[in-house]
Amino acid sequence: MADGKKDSVAKGTEATTINGMSINWDDAKMESVYANIATATANREEFFLLFGTHQSWRGTETERKAIDVELSKRIVMSPFAAKRLSVILQHSMKAYEDQFGEVKL
Numbered sequence: 001m002a003d004g005k006k007d008s009v010a011k012g013t014e015a016t017t018i019n020g021m022s023i024n025w026d027d028a029k030m031e032s033v034y035a036n037i038a039t040a041t042a043n044r045e046e047f048f049l050l051f052g053t054h055q056s057w058r059g060t061e062t063e064r065k066a067i068d069v070e071l072s073k074r075i076v077m078s079p080f081a082a083k084r085l086s087v088i089l090q091h092s093m094k095a096y097e098d099q100f101g102e103v104k105l
Contacts, residue, residue: 037069040082047082049075 014025035051042048052071077085097103 033072035072042079042082045078047077047079049077049082051075 014027016023016025033051034053036053038049038051040047040049050071051073052069054067054069056067093103
């Protein structure tokens with residue numbers, strides 16, 4: 001840099017401060033995938049989040065007796081990380097519904 005100062009956050013990252021702690025989000029190796037279906041399972045030590053896609057263009061799910069889902073990603077998390085994700089998703093869904101309306105299942 002021309003003035004000799006270094007950025008506190010490297011290129012490709014974004015900083016967030018939560019409860020006085022700075023978190024640097026590095027997206028340099030991030031991969032984006034699409035999923036229109038997800039499920040979760042757990043054992044004592046870990047939570048498993050499974051993401052995939054299904055195509056129901058041949059008919060609705062209620063007309064079919066089986067749906068084929070192509071799983072593409074599995075995320076393994078500690079129970080503590082899974083709980084934090086759950087809280088974040090609840091807050092994010094509330095903000096989304098406040099702006100765009102209720103998402104009905």
